[in-house]
Amino acid sequence: MLANLALHTAARHYCQEQSHYWYQHTTEIRQAIPRNQGNYQQMLLESYARSDVLTIICTELERLDPDHLDDIDTTRDLIVQIGKIAQKTPPHPNMGQPPPQISQATYGINVDDAITHERETFCTYIQDLSESQLQAVQPLPYQRVLSLVESRTLWQGLRNRWQIIGPYWHPLHPRSLSDITAFNTDAFEEFCExxxxxxRLSTHGITRIWELRDYGIEYEQDISLFDPAYTGYEGYWTSNHLDWIVYASHEDSTTVGGWLLEEIKEQWLDWDKHTW
Structure with missing residues (x-):
């Protein structure tokens, strides 16, 4: 792994692991500390704020394309700068004012010291990574946050190909396409076990996919990260030819289209008993 890619990967590892640690710590606080204890809320919100800022830093890191990083020194400076200033950004334009910076205003309690500490610890970790440590970094699957321009282009192509109007699709907004079917999500997930x-996608030479959402962060991802699930936002998955699609809705439906549907029906003998 090239040194600049190893550095970017190490930064992602750090943010993911430490964010998870602090998120788990909030659970421990809830279980171990009485709610009426004077510092309960302060401890809980500080822990959450630490997890939150690390998640935000990771998202901003993933806006960088790991296939096109600059030299190691430039990459290190850029990652440190992200660690210092990364803030929440609106998932979509024209959705109101940007959210406030992570601070006392976000939580109602002063968590600035906790956030500052997490930023400084991250930056120190990145600055101190040695060549030998970089050589030992374990790879992570490719994941890159899509730019607004990319998202708009992909959505336009998806809408044209699959007759998607608005955030919802078939079966919530029924389409008359012959190559789509909506399944009950529980049954579909059981079949996919x-x-x-x-x-199946890999067999067709697909190595990267797009994950699009009606609201929120969207990705170009390694195929190993493909997980077509509703997460609070409608989800759409496809790849560069737009010749297959999976849509997960808030109504416990999973819609499949294109050649992927044909192959599913070939293997799922009683699929017609599990349509939505």
Missing amino acids: SFSLID
């Missing part, structure tokens, strides 16, 4: 969507 024995039918690997990732393996």
Whole structure:
């Protein structure tokens, strides 16, 4: 792994692991400390704020394309700068004012010291990583946050190909396309325990996919990260030819289209008993 990619990967590892640590710590606080204890709320919100800022830094790191990083010194300076200033950004334009910076205003309690500490610790970690440490960094699957321009272009192509109007699609907004079917999500997920969507896509030479949402962060991802699930936002997945699609809705439906649907029906003998 090239040194600049190893540095970017190490930064992602750090943010993911430390964010998870602090998120788990909030659970421990809830379980171990009485709610009426004077510093309960302060401790809880500081822990959450630490997790939150690390998640935000990771998202900003993933706006960088790991396939096109600058030299190691420039990459290190850029990552440190992200650690110092990364803030929440609006998921979509024209959705109101940007959210406030992570601070006392966000939580109602002063968590600035905790946030500052996490930023400084991250930056020190990045600045101190040695060549030997970089050589030992374990790879992570490719994941890059899509730019607004990319998102708009992809959505336009997806809408044209699959007749998507608004945030919802078939079966919530029924389409008359012959190559789509909506399944009950629980049944579909049970079927996928024995039918690997990732393996099937890989067989067709697909190595990266797009994950698009009606609201929130969108990605270009390594195929190994493909997980078509509703997360609070409608989700759409496809790849560069737009010749297959999966849509997960808030109504416990999973819609599949294109050649992927044909292959699913070949293997799922009683699929017609599990349509939405």
